[in-house]
Amino acid sequence: MARTKTRTPTPAVAAPALTTAQVKAAKKKAADDIKTFLEDVCSFNDDAAEAIVDDQGYSDLDELCRLDDKGADNLCSILRKSQTGSAGVVGGHQISNLAQERLKLAIFALKHQKRVSREIDLSTMTKESILQLDQQRQMEKTFTNKLNGYAQATFKDLALRWCLNSLNTGGASKAFVLLMPCARTLFRRTRMMTPPKTIPPSMPR
Numbered sequence: 001m002a003r004t005k006t007r008t009p010t011p012a013v014a015a016p017a018l019t020t021a022q023v024k025a026a027k028k029k030a031a032d033d034i035k036t037f038l039e040d041v042c043s044f045n046d047d048a049a050e051a052i053v054d055d056q057g058y059s060d061l062d063e064l065c066r067l068d069d070k071g072a073d074n075l076c077s078i079l080r081k082s083q084t085g086s087a088g089v090v091g092g093h094q095i096s097n098l099a100q101e102r103l104k105l106a107i108f109a110l111k112h113q114k115r116v117s118r119e120i121d122l123s124t125m126t127k128e129s130i131l132q133l134d135q136q137r138q139m140e141k142t143f144t145n146k147l148n149g150y151a152q153a154t155f156k157d158l159a160l161r162w163c164l165n166s167l168n169t170g171g172a173s174k175a176f177v178l179l180m181p182c183a184r185t186l187f188r189r190t191r192m193m194t195p196p197k198t199i200p201p202s203m204p205r
Contacts, residue, residue, distance in 0.1 A: 031054075031059040033123070034049075035050060035052075037125065040126075040127075041102065041106055041125060043099045044095065044099045045093070048079055051079055056075060056078070065111055065114065067107050068107075072103045073100065076099075080092040080094075102127070102130070105130050106125075106130050109125065109129070112133060112136070
C-alpha cells in the first residue's frame with residue numbers, strides 16, 4: 001500500500017513588532033483624527049477639540065466610547081469653566097449647545113459601530129451619517145434593560161414603541177391590543193414602588 005505523506009503545517013509568520021517611533025506616530029495620528037472628527041462632525045472649535053484630546057486625555061476611541069450622555073455633559077461643563085494657572089485666570093472654552101448634543105450623538109454612533117462589529121473609520125463619518133442614528137438613539141433611551149453600556153430591547157419595550165407609533169399613525173385598534181399588557185406591567189411596577197400605607201391599629205371599644 002502506498003504511504004500517504006503527512007505535511008507539517010507551516011507556522012504563521014509573526015508580524016514584526018512596531019518600533020517606538022511607529023507607536024508614537026500611530027498614537028499621534030489617532031489623536032489628530034479625533035480632533036478633526038470633533039471639529040468637522042461635532043462642530044467644536046479648534047481650541048475646544050484640542051483641549052478634549054490633549055488636556056482631558058480623550059486621545060483614542062476606546063476612551064471616547066466610555067463616555068455616556070452624563071459624561072459628555074460633565075466634560076463640556078469642565079471645558080467651559082475658567083481655570084487659574086501660572087499665567088493667571090484663563091477663560092473657559094466656548095462650547096455651543098449644538099456641539100454638546102452632537103458629541104452625545106457621535107458617541108452613540110461610535111458605540112453603534114462597535115456593537116455591530118464594524119470597523120470604525122472616522123474619515124467616513126459625517127454629520128449626516130450620525131444624524132441618521134438620532135431616532136435610534138432616542139428610541140433606545142426608553143429601553144429599561146441595560147447591558148455593558150448598551151440598551152437591550154425587551155419584547156415589552158418593542159411592543160410599547162410599536163403602540164406609540166401605531167397611535168401616531170392612526171392604528172388605534174391594533175395599538176390597544178398590545179398596549180394593555182404594557183399598561184398592566186406599568187401598573188404593577190407602580191404598585192411595587194409605592195410603599196404600603198401604615199394602617200393605625202383600631203382603638204378598643
